[in-house]
Structures are given as structure tokens and as C-alpha cells.
Amino acid sequence: SLAAALLLFPSFSFAQDKKDKDKAPAMHPLAIFPFQERGTEVKGQGAKVTDILFAELVANPDLILVDREDIKKIVEEQELSLTGLVNPTEANKVGHLTGAKILITGSVLQTDKTVYVVAKLIGTENGRVLGASAKGTVTDKFDVLVADLAAQVAKTVLERADQLVPKIVSREDRLAAIKEKFPKGKRPT
Numbered sequence: 001s002l003a004a005a006l007l008l009f010p011s012f013s014f015a016q017d018k019k020d021k022d023k024a025p026a027m028h029p030l031a032i033f034p035f036q037e038r039g040t041e042v043k044g045q046g047a048k049v050t051d052i053l054f055a056e057l058v059a060n061p062d063l064i065l066v067d068r069e070d071i072k073k074i075v076e077e078q079e080l081s082l083t084g085l086v087n088p089t090e091a092n093k094v095g096h097l098t099g100a101k102i103l104i105t106g107s108v109l110q111t112d113k114t115v116y117v118v119a120k121l122i123g124t125e126n127g128r129v130l131g132a133s134a135k136g137t138v139t140d141k142f143d144v145l146v147a148d149l150a151a152q153v154a155k156t157v158l159e160r161a162d163q164l165v166p167k168i169v170s171r172e173d174r175l176a177a178i179k180e181k182f183p184k185g186k187r188p189t
Helices: 002-023 045-058 068-077 088-098 142-164 171-181
Strands: 029-032 036-038 102-111 114-123 129-137
Touching (some): 029 045, 036 045, 045 102
Antiparallel strands (some): 114 129
16 A cells, blocks of 8 residues: 555656646746947947846846857857847847847937837747837936836746747647547548
């Protein structure tokens, strides 16, 4: 009786691990590309936004980031323009080269006394785009503004990644869908 219970326990544990694995959220690698500067008032701020955003997001245990040096090396090896790579039509190529499923890029803009930091999140497989933004004043601390943007980017990725990254359909689900389309009864072999 004890031996039977011990034999059943590992299979129960395996089944429980499988259920837990199925419940775990999918982790999608992110690649951050340089933010553009829109206007002379924000000269030099694009690189700062990119660095601070990376620092904020890499500290989040629920996100996976592609190493920025790897991205830079790939872009240089392929002789690709960073500004040309971050549009939705080229996202698939960039994703293939970097391993990222979601690209993050954006811009910094100052109008009068207001500063906007806008991020574009681009799905590499489907080209869909979602956004996040933060708004502050020129007197606000810049790192706090970008930290706010990072929180919004993380929230968007964690809650809406299914809109940017297509769901992986299991073999069993594909077969079930095919079976539903055929009428019941005897089928040819």
C-alpha cells in the first residue's frame, strides 16, 4: 500500500507541474532600440531615455530583455540602419536577427514646458503596434518621467502581449480544429 502510494506520488507531482506550467505567463524577449529626439530642446535625451528604460525594465523579473550590445553588433554586422529597423514592416527581420518577439522604440519631444516620452511596442511576428507614454514638465526629474514610462511599458507587455505575439497553437488544438470542420461519420483513409 505504501509502495503504491509512492509510485503514484511522482505522477501526481508531474501532473501538478504541468498544470502550473500551463498557468505561467508567456515570457517574450524584448529589444530596446534608441529613442529619437524630436526638437532641439531634447538634444541628447534619446540616449538617456534608452539607457534608463533598459535599466528599469531589466530589473523587472517578469520581463526578458535582449542584451543591447548584441543588438548593436547584429545591426552593425548586417549594416542596417537603426532608424529603418524599428518600423512595423521591418519588425520581423529585426526579431529574427535579435531573437526578440517585441521591439521597443520611441521618441522624446518637448513642446513649450511639457516633455513627452512615447514608446512604440512592435510585435516582430505580426507588425502590430501598441504604445505607452509619459508626460511631464521641463522641471520634472527626467529619470522619474522615464521610470513612469517603463512602468507603463511593462504593464502593456504583461497585459497585452497576446496582441503583439501570436499564440502558439498546440498540435492537439490544430487537430481538434480540423476535426470540427469535417462532418461526423466514416472518413477515407
